[in-house]
Amino acid sequence: MARRSSPCFGLEFKDMAVGRPDITTQLLHVPHLRRIRDASIQDWGDVNVDPGLRSEASKRNRPHLPTTRTNAVESAAQTARKQRSLTDGLSDAPPELEGVPAIDWTRSYHGLGSISFTPEQTETLLAPLTQDDVEVKPDGIIYLPEIKYRRILNKAFGPGGWGLAPRGESIVTAKVVTREYGLIVQGRLVSIARGEQQYFDPDGIPTATEGCKSNALMRCCKDLGIASELWDPRFIREFTSKMTKEVWVEHASTKKKRKIVLRKDDTAKYPYKEVKA
Incomplete structure (x- = not known):
């Protein structure tokens, strides 16, 4: 007898003499293929399907019982989708302040x-x-x-x-x-x-x-x-040569020494004090 493959990966349909399809499963252990199998079993209704497979598919496709937590999560998700739409409002007119069009x-x-x-x-x-x-x-x-x-x-x-x-x-x-x-x-x-x-x-x-x-x-x-x-590099070089100086300073707390740059008319400020190199 002729055999034909279904569009659902992992399932093969075999034409029977009585004209009723029988389902034999060659299901791969991959999550999305398992979901395809479950959907196919539900679509075939009361055809000749292994009861174990039908029971497993029914459990997996059964909706969750509503609880206070799931209702709150769904409500929050719907509110977020409304508030954070990426398409709503793109063609809206600019907002108005006291009747005067405003620029966004x-x-x-x-x-x-x-x-x-x-x-x-x-x-x-x-x-x-x-x-x-x-x-x-x-x-x-x-x-x-x-x-x-x-x-x-x-x-x-x-x-x-x-x-x-x-x-x-x-x-x-x-x-x-x-x-x-x-x-x-x-x-x-x-x-x-x-x-x-x-x-x-x-x-x-x-x-x-x-x-x-x-x-x-x-x-x-x-x-x-x-x-x-x-x-301007030329201005920077001229200002640095004429108006700045390098001095050694010591930190008041750590006593670490380092060299810093100051204006020539400036002195080191706390927490630094000038020292000899």
């Missing part, structure tokens, strides 16, 4: 590169740095304090004429907090940058998020030409 700065590029600033604003942004503004880290890296970036923006656009809008959630790793921000000036996006800040204790995460924001502001201001000298 988490994904909008409104006004980017559309128009330049006025000559007065440009002059303020591109003004050369004075050597008194520049600070030096102990490892020799020169930088401009974050507050001075804010002062330049306030001078160019006025307080309230600019702001930082987060473009994503804060990402907290074992040692770093990072987040992407957009610099908004007079209602349009002018720059995007990702800030980062290290932390050493979980209690310091809130402070690190503020440092992350300031770091993003500094990187956004680089696109506006503010303090561009800090990325």
Whole structure:
């Protein structure tokens, strides 16, 4: 008699003279194939199936009895699916605040590169740095304090004429907090940058998020030409040779000595004190 294979892997159907199919199992011991077998047994209904296989399949396909815990889990899962849909809302209109359409700065590029600033604003942004503004880290890296970036923006656009809008959630790793921000000036996006800040204790995460924001502001201001000298190798070499010095210091607690870089008009601060090499 003829034999034909079913689409279900591991099952073979044999045509009987009476026209009723019989199921012989050659089931592989693989979980997803076992589920296919169980589904096939349920579909065949009352055909000639080994009672042991039917009983096993029925137990495996039997729905779980509802309990308070399973009901709570299913309810929470349904709520999460509704709240975290990746497709709902993508074509929605921008939100409105008191009837005025608002821009969603988490994904909008409104006004980017559309128009330049006025000559007065440009002059303020591109003004050369004075050597008194520049600070030096102990490892020799020169930088401009974050507050001075804010002062330049306030001078160019006025307080309230600019702001930082987060473009994503804060990402907290074992040692770093990072987040992407957009610099908004007079209602349009002018720059995007990702800030980062290290932390050493979980209690310091809130402070690190503020440092992350300031770091993003500094990187956004680089696109506006503010303090561009800090990325100019010639300016760095000239400032380092004229305005900095290397000194040996000793830690007040550990008594360890190390060499650090200071401005020539600066002295070592606690917990360090200058010592001879």
